[in-house]
Amino acid sequence: MARIEPAARPYEVDMEATLEKLMPPGVEPLVLFRTLARSPRVFRRFMAGGLLDKGSVTLREREIVIDRACARCGGEYEWGVHIALFAEKAGFGAEEIAATVAPGEADCWTPREKLLIRLVDELHDTAHVSDALWSELTSEFSGEQLIELVVLTGLYHMVSFTVNALRLEPEAYAARFPA
Numbered sequence: 364m365a366r367i368e369p370a371a372r373p374y375e376v377d378m379e380a381t382l383e384k385l386m387p388p389g390v391e392p393l394v395l396f397r398t399l400a401r402s403p404r405v406f407r408r409f410m411a412g413g414l415l416d417k418g419s420v421t422l423r424e425r426e427i428v429i430d431r432a433c434a435r436c437g438g439e440y441e442w443g444v445h446i447a448l449f450a451e452k453a454g455f456g457a458e459e460i461a462a463t464v465a466p467g468e469a470d471c472w473t474p475r476e477k478l479l480i481r482l483v484d485e486l487h488d489t490a491h492v493s494d495a496l497w498s499e500l501t502s503e504f505s506g507e508q509l510i511e512l513v514v515l516t517g518l519y520h521m522v523s524f525t526v527n528a529l530r531l532e533p534e535a536y537a538a539r540f541p542a
Contacts, residue, residue: 364530364532365394365398365529365530365531365532366528366529366530367398367401367529368398368401369394369397369398369400369401370397370398370400370401371397374400375403378400378403378406381406381407381410382396382397382400385410393444393534394440394531394532394534395440395441395444395522395525395526395531398529398531399525412518413518414511414514414515414518418511419505419507419508419511420504420508420511420512422449422452422453423453423454423455423476424475424476424479424512425453425515426445426449426450426453426455427453427463427472427476427479427480428479428482428483428512428515428516428519429441429445429515429519430442430445430446430450430460430463430464431463431479431480431483431484432483432487432515432516432519432520432523433445433519433522433523434463434464434540435483435484435487436487436519436520436523436524436527437523437527438519438522438523438524438526438527439533439539439540440526440527440531440532440533440534440537441519441522441523441526442463442464442538442540443533443534443537443538443539443540444534444537446460446463446537446538447534447536447537447538450538456471458471459471459472460538460541461541464540464541468480468481475503478496478499478500478503478504479512481496481499482496482500482512482513482516483516486513486516486517487516487520492513
């Protein structure tokens with residue numbers, strides 16, 4: 364049971380327009396968005412921090428980081444939304460989807476993708492990146508990409524903390540963690 368009821372229509376005029384832009388036509392805004400809309404200032408700041416645009420890393424790399432960060436935090440709500448909306452576009456099959464949740468580095472990942480898993484895991488476990496891992500990362504990723512990857516990991520820790528603390532119910536179409 365959600366701890367805070369999502370906002371319901373009618374929304375404030377500017378909030379209605381903002382929420383409408385976030386979703387495909389005819390699709391109800393995410394429970395997360397509608398819940399955060401109860402605090403317009405927080406909602407706007409939250410949305411300003413998004414990195415779902417075309418960034419310096421590929422869609423697949425972005426989704427590996429997001430899905431792994433959410434999985435490590437137990438953020439099933441957000442993990443499920445990303446799997447439902449982006450897994451196919453990122454080229455994930457069942458093995459990759461399961462590997463975002465499984466401990467360790469799965470064989471389905473390329474060596475470069477395994478570095479992403481290690482980055483997220485190390486940040487999650489220690490809130491740092493060791494010199495050894497950083498050295499490996501810099502052989503594969505530019506400084507711009509590394510900034511984006513670290514910030515993505517942090518942003519999706521924040522999203523996971525939010526959805527977990529507010530106990531948001533999964534979206535009807537969202538994936539669920541593998542058993």
